[in-house]
Amino acid sequence: FGMTTPQTIEGKILVVLYGFLGCSGAFLFFNLFLERIITFLAYILRYFHEMDLRRKGMFGGDRRDSQISYEDNLDQWKPSVYWVMLYLFLGCVFLAICASALYSPVENWTYFESLYFCFVAFATIGFGDYVSSQQPYYNNVEWYRLGNFIFIVCGSCFMYSLFNVISIVIKQFLNWVIKKSDCRCTCLKKSKVQIRPPIPRGRRNAITPEHLKQTNRTAPPKTAAEINEPDSTYDSEGERRNSDEMISMQDFLKSNKVSLAVMQKELHESALRGRAIILPPRPSVEEFKPGSVGPLAIASRKFGEDIA
Template sequence: MAQRAWFYLLLLVIYILYFTLGAFVFSTLEQPHEHQLRKRVEDLWARFLATHPCLSDDLLDEFLRKALLAKSFGVSVLRNTSGYDIKWSYLSSLFFTGTTLTTIGYGHPVPISLGGKAFCLLYSIIGIPFTLSLLSITAQNLLILLHDKTIHYIQLQCNISRRKVLWIHAAVLISILSVVFFFIPAFIFDVIEGNWGYLDALYFCFISLTTIGLGDYIPGEQSGQRMPDLYKLFVTCYLLMGLVAMLLVVEIMKNLLHFNQLYNMFLLGYEDNRRDEEIEQILPHNLEDSFVQSNQAGKTRRRLPHSVSPSADKSYGSINPPSS
């Protein structure tokens, strides 16, 4: 127990180091680009004011603040488009509902009205657990069909250990799911979204299906895109099916870790839990065998097991006097 506690503390320390290392790498990689972009914006600002001396710095600042605020709510301020896309049409609302209930949450668009914010709060309280439960149940059913029965069939046909079958099956199934829900959709997004590269599309698929949902890439937001609402409906279906696939992968990894000794090293009381599981598997059968019912003279008698029945040489306060 103490040794596993130390292993667990060591695991926490390693994770904290990994956590802080990630922040350091992101800061090192992104700060130079942030400074360059800020410098370009400042130069653009200065050139614009120099070209339009009648426009004050405060008026331009106020205009940009309002324009960017509207953009954050999903309302485009560009006037060189063929028309204004309605961000809260029914099909677009389905896309927002799907990304909200699956906790992806791109943040584009977001409710503007107080009524919409209040309804989103109440709707999500019920909808998010309902959605995650439904997706989890679906993944469990697929796990039975694609994992448990397949492994059982392979073990019957081939003389291979269960651990080896688990690893081979997991590698094959995860590879298939990766191709179906990452690499092929990334190629489709790369074709449909003109300003996305393949790596950008692959990044979008990963960020979405892991429910991170940064919102830097959102499908169907290009001006002039054909049938963007219907396109977003198909994306919503893809996200729901992809999340089921991700939950399936999680369950497969859990089954692998159950047989992994390295994973079990960090579980406090693992041996006690394992012993309890073995007792739970054996105890009901012993009780069923030890309790025998027989009917004699209209009365039901039950024989108790030796561990339960009182010993013959002990008295437990019976009204019958002990035999001499």
């Protein structure tokens, strides 16, 4: 809260060194509490969901296959983030009400000031305008300080968990807004796009310049000797191929009698000779995605949300 600060150089160095371990341990503790409290609430919500299905008669009889399918559906069921947010909010309110009932008579604060102090303390804001356990004398000071410690720790854990769940709700709202705006932009773009006529394409695996096409069209007819002479202008499918067209890979392999085994052998020999060969691409490694670690990822996995 700022009411106690280091005054010497040694004390400030000690705060820096202790802060690394202390803050890291606190974040770990908060994340573990977040995972446990959401798991606990998920079990409670699953129990209510199961009771609701039993009440509606969703079993479909006493057969074994229906029982197995029913359990599989329950295993795939995820709790609603809104119900978890509601329960965490009620837990924070309950702790704040109980703590305010303790702070108000002991610290001589009004009930509103006690609630304000609970929010500032539980949210780890810590302005320092209201600080508990600072008077020189208290009745049953040991019990009061123990209760103050328990309320602040539990309230901070619940408020930390609530903030992370609220961040998921905010993310869902922003994704909804982006999706709606993207749909509008897509509709506007489609309305402005002009439909172009299809471009006529030539024969596949063939490259014929324009001047050669004109030459072939105006070429004189062949004589009977030329017709009877075997020519290589016909491809493997019996279709006529111009002299300026490129043959397909299949025809090339057939004409040169090159098989895949020979090609593999050539590649293997070239690798043994130390020549450079083209290697197949490596499988793509899953990259680090923002939000894949941390408290947001913990809460998202519990709710089955996509954090990408």
